[in-house]
Amino acid sequence: MAAKRARFERLAMPAVNALYRQAMRLTNNPDDAQDLVQDTFERGFKAFDSFQDGSNFEAWMTTIERNAYFNQYAKAKRRPQRANDSTGEYDDWDIYDAAEHTSDGLKSAEEEYLDAFAPEEIMKALAKLSPERRQVFIDAAIDGKSYQQVADEQGVKIGTVMSRLNRARTQLKRELAAYARERGYVTADRNGQAGRQPQSSVGTNAPRRAGSSPSAKSSSGVVQTMRNGDNENTGKEI
Structure with missing residues (x-):
């Protein structure tokens, strides 16, 4: 079984980027895309005995x-829950709403969301990430680099x-949810989870700190500041 698993992973890992791109589409x-890729890996391993040697493994996995997706995810219509029209509360405050990462100058969903917060709030939130997690987030989520490119640049595995x-x-x-609650952007439900105010929504209409404006220092500038600071960090994360 261990040998089978190792052989499967050796064939599957090069297909991760293609699987993730298709899952995002x-x-x-x-x-949801990450869940779908993980589910695909599990299904692929279970059906691995049916794979014919010499066939296109990536095509088989896609x-x-x-x-x-069509048998399970599409039917379930799995999407992050949106605010209740009457209460404005969110059961799932997902800040990464509906945008495929690109490298053509368009902002990613993460950048759009971060732009809704004041720079000092972004700095504090990013500073609490370990240097390794922060660098991966900046490279993959903000800069839009592929998993493979990030892995190659950082000398780690795609996984x-x-x-x-x-x-x-x-x-x-x-x-960021904690900062939003502290500043009264959102309310907390009886379970202590953050819920948005009725007038707010994910994206460019997300709660903005009083006194800040769309012309305030953008997330890209904050990210550059954090990136420069990380140049002095040498700690490693497993």
Whole structure:
């Protein structure tokens, strides 16, 4: 079984970027795309005995992914929950709403969201990430680099990049939610979870700190500041 798993992973890892791109086109949501890729890996391993040696493994896996999406994800219509019209509360405050990362000058969903916060708030949230998670987040989520490119530049495996990015997103979302609650941008439900005010929505209409404006220092400038500061950091994360 261990040998089978190792052989499967050796064939599957080069296909990760293609699977993620297709998953983003299908789901239009980074979190759902990651779930779909993971589900595809599990399905692919279970069906690995049916794979014919010499066939195109990437094409085989993308077919499994499409089938998985249409058989399960499309039917379930899996999307982040949006604010209730009457209460304005969010059960799932997902800050990475509906944008495929690009490198053609368009802002990513993460950049659009970060622009809604004052620079000092972004700095504080990013500063709480470990240097490794912060660098992966900046490279993949903000700069739009592929997982493979980030992995090559940082000398780590693609799986490590995916893990660090997922953990960075989770932590950053939590930190920004805390700042939003502290400043009265959102309310907390009975479970202590953040809920948005009725007039707010993810994206350019996200709550903005009093006194800040769209012309305030952009997230790209803040990110550059954090990147420069990380040049002096030498700690490593597993």
